[in-house]
Ligand SMILES: O=P(O)(O)OC[C@H]1O[C@H](OP(=O)(O)OP(=O)(O)O)[C@H](O)[C@@H]1O
């Protein structure tokens with residue numbers, strides 16, 4: 735079984751939760767994909783990193799990250815996976831709001847100004863969260879080459895409308911939801 739096939743098994747057994755939930759956008763749904771149970775799982779996280787590197791192999795970027803919190807372990811997993819393959823990829827975290835003390839940075843990690851970056855998410859439904867990250871990255875002087883998610887829950891049109899490449903490891907239809 736390859737990384738992608740194995741990751742799908744992990745998502746279906748660990749992350750898919752049935753039951754009524756309110757989503758980030760305020761929409762109601764009768765299932766949830768709690769990918770934190772995968773991205774923070776010691777056996778699954780390496781698969782996440784490698785599967786996302788594979789899904790974005792046609793894109794050229796030097797750093798990956800997104801809006802905290804769901805995106806945080808995704809960027810880190812990709813960075814570790816890249817190192818495991820003998821490469822180099824920085825990670826970053828976009829705060830939901832800038833902070834008023836310390837260095838007052840909205841984007842944490844190595845500087846991304848003037849660099850090619852990939853905005854990532856665990857899952858994207860309306861695209862609102864990842865596009866908030868894209869806006870912050872552009873304001874900080876980064877060149878956003880695209881968006882990548884583990885599971886696409888419907889954000890493809892919203893992201894591509896912004897002129898961004900969009901890659902997802904899985905479509906919702908592939909999951910046991
Ligand atoms: O495409 P969207 O409609 O924006 O929905 C997807 C977002 O929802 C979840 O995060 P959540 O807002 O629950 O916040 P968290 O990462 O801080 O837990 C998920 O991690 C995405 O960031």
Ligand SMILES: O=C(O)c1cc(=O)[nH]c(=O)[nH]1
Nearest residue numbers: 757758766767768857859
């Ligand atoms: O839209 C969301 O908020 C959302 C959906 C989902 O399946 N998983 C998640 O973490 N967030």
